[in-house]
Amino acid sequence: MNAPAVKGWCPGALRPMDSGDGLIVRLKLTGGIVAADLAMKIAHWSRRFGNGEIDLTARANLQIRGVADVTLHGLQDAIAEAGLLDGNPDGEAIRNVIVSPLAGLDPRAVLDIRPVVAALEARLAGDAKLYALPAKFCFAVDDGGGVGLGDVRADVRFEAVAGPAFAIRLDGAPDEVLGPCRPDDVAAIAARLAGVFLGRRGDARRMRDWVERIGAAAIADAASLSLIRHSRESGNPFQASAPADGWIPAFAGMTLRVIGVGLPFGRISAGSLQSLAQQAAEASATELRLTPWRTIIIPCPSGEAAERLAQTLPPDAFILDLADPRSRVAACVGAPACQSATTNVREDAGRLAPLVGKHGFMHVSGCAKGCAHPRPAPVTLVGNDGLYDLIRDGAPADSPALRGLTLDEVAIYLRQMAAMDLQGPTA
Numbered sequence: 001m002n003a004p005a006v007k008g009w010c011p012g013a014l015r016p017m018d019s020g021d022g023l024i025v026r027l028k029l030t031g032g033i034v035a036a037d038l039a040m041k042i043a044h045w046s047r048r049f050g051n052g053e054i055d056l057t058a059r060a061n062l063q064i065r066g067v068a069d070v071t072l073h074g075l076q077d078a079i080a081e082a083g084l085l086d087g088n089p090d091g092e093a094i095r096n097v098i099v100s101p102l103a104g105l106d107p108r109a110v111l112d113i114r115p116v117v118a119a120l121e122a123r124l125a126g127d128a129k130l131y132a133l134p135a136k137f138c139f140a141v142d143d144g145g146g147v148g149l150g151d152v153r154a155d156v157r158f159e160a161v162a163g164p165a166f167a168i169r170l171d172g173a174p175d176e177v178l179g180p181c182r183p184d185d186v187a188a189i190a191a192r193l194a195g196v197f198l199g200r201r202g203d204a205r206r207m208r209d210w211v212e213r214i215g216a217a218a219i220a221d222a223a224s225l226s227l228i229r230h231s232r233e234s235g236n237p238f239q240a241s242a243p244a245d246g247w248i249p250a251f252a253g254m255t256l257r258v259i260g261v262g263l264p265f266g267r268i269s270a271g272s273l274q275s276l277a278q279q280a281a282e283a284s285a286t287e288l289r290l291t292p293w294r295t296i297i298i299p300c301p302s303g304e305a306a307e308r309l310a311q312t313l314p315p316d317a318f319i320l321d322l323a324d325p326r327s328r329v330a331a332c333v334g335a336p337a338c339q340s341a342t343t344n345v346r347e348d349a350g351r352l353a354p355l356v357g358k359h360g361f362m363h364v365s366g367c368a369k370g371c372a373h374p375r376p377a378p379v380t381l382v383g384n385d386g387l388y389d390l391i392r393d394g395a396p397a398d399s400p401a402l403r404g405l406t407l408d409e410v411a412i413y414l415r416q417m418a419a420m421d422l423q424g425p426t427a
């Protein structure tokens with residue numbers, strides 16, 4: 001049933017990835033929607049077949065960690081029994097769709113995008129002509145509602161607009177819109193864009209490389225789409241889009257109340273997932289919504305139910321308040337779970353988090369790959385031979401301003417920065 005584990009591959013359920021703590025099995029849950037009873041099953045699978053640790057990824061997928069070769073088949077059987085196993089590993093690998101977390105629930109959305117997403121995923125998983133897409137190639141479908149996808153990066157974005165219709169944007173060309181695209185055409189147009197990318201990209205690895213090379217207009221032309229210029233306001237996903245990191249106010253006219261709980265550094269234990277799902281069910285919430293901001297949203301039937309649920313959640317396991325310093329730090333799994341790391345990234349990030357200024361943001365990465373936040377940050381620490389290199393206003397692969405810092409030296413640097421932050425700019 002399964003393909004062999006491949007190091008460095010984007011893991012799936014059929015093709016897991018080897019890591020320092022065993023195999024990683026990724027569950028790509030359509031729309032990031034997880035029924036409460038499925039969440040309990042996943043917690044059980046994590047304990048029974050893995051090491052009891054689960055990641056929530058930047059693409060709103062769940063990863064069961066620490067799976068052994070001997071337990072892999074049992075886990076895959078359980079996933080298949082739950083109806084979550086793809087037909088083949090190639091289709092699973094390219095079924096990468098990030099979705100507005102409140103799809104189908106948000107009255108401010110242009111339309112319920114769940115059928116659109118289902119059709120798109122079915123097309124990606126079933127169209128063998130697309131299986132050559134890079135495994136990281138990704139689509140986003142934004143319903144235009146209150147918890148949109150902001151600047152979550154995707155090779156091809158479908159953004160709902162009045163009509164209803166979708167504006168298509170390509171990574172690397174944020175101010176150009178391709179179209180027209182009706183909701184029923186999303187899957188076919190996505191396949192057409194992916195097809196022309198595959199046929200003509202040359203050695204471009206991702207859409208942004210191809211856009212940089214030939215421009216969005218030429219790509220629109222090749223896919224028989226029109227192109228118009230249309231600027232789009234950008235925002236910081238850790239601020240503008242991060243309502244999911246804490247309480248989300250009730251939406252006007254919405255019968256549901258939703259709360260968001262952040263997962264410190266994207267990690268949740270099987271026990272915490274089990275109790276979150278159980279408490280959610282007791283609060284009459286039927287599902288959890290996974291977000292690309294390492295946060296889980298729980299739609300509750302009333303404000304009282306949401307309050308009750310929040311009071312039962314342990315603050316050490318979840319981020320329940322935006323003032324929690326862990327909400328200002330991104331960190332990858334680090335050593336020993338990742339073989340590319342030489343530092344215990346999450347433990348170090350936890351120690352340093354209280355030193356990050358109130359308005360600051362820091363990324364702690366085990367190596368220059370920067371899995372947790374592959375973008376610039378005000379402060380980025382990159383593990384290097386057991387110490388840290390420090391990059392200011394850059395991405396993990398950029399040149400460090402300081403090299404070979406101990407944790408204590410990083411702490412001194414952060415305290416100085418925080419003090420300057422409090423003093424404000426000097427004349």
Ligand code: SF4
Nearest residue numbers: 332338366367370371
């Ligand atoms: S960034 Fe972290 S998780 Fe990613 S490869 Fe490097 S050490 Fe591993």
